[in-house]
């Protein structure tokens with residue numbers, strides 16, 4: 001049986017395309033994801049809590065204690081994305097380092113570029129003889145407190161969105177334990 005394609009307009013990017021089934025609404029896999037979960041910018045900023053100094057990452061973390069977010073299907077460090085948004089491309093082989101000693105922070109004002117040697121030197125100065133583990137503990141405690149505060153906060157979503165500068169979907173994910181299940 002020959003496949004009949006149905007001409008459609010993608011509901012995410014408005015590009016005309018040929019759908020293989022009447023149920024198909026979007027032109028490509030990235031458009032399907034974006035339509036369901038929001039654009040990358042929406043997903044990114046929905047996971048950031050801007051305190052007076054640090055901007056704390058509320059999404060997933062890697063084992064080293066740094067925030068990660070999937071960008072074009074690849075797990076990417078959140079503070080590097082933030083650097084890219086605010087300061088521009090990161091030169092090849094360079095690290096984005098923290099001035100504020102808070103690996104959960106993605107505030108571009110708290111970040112600077114450096115190579116791996118500088119990275120190791122700065123870590124050694126902060127916590128002699130330790131690896132990144134201590135930073136991870138500090139971060140976990142801080143963000144755990146915010147997650148617990150959001151869960152205990154009974155104000156309507158319209159007020160929570162303002163109070164925590166987060167998207168409704170990110171707050172809903174924390175409250176329903178879709179994220180931060182272990183807390």
Ligand SMILES: [Zn+2]
Nearest residue numbers: 010013027031
């Ligand atoms: Zn599309």
Ligand SMILES: [Zn+2]
Nearest residue numbers: 054100105110
């Ligand atoms: Zn900071």
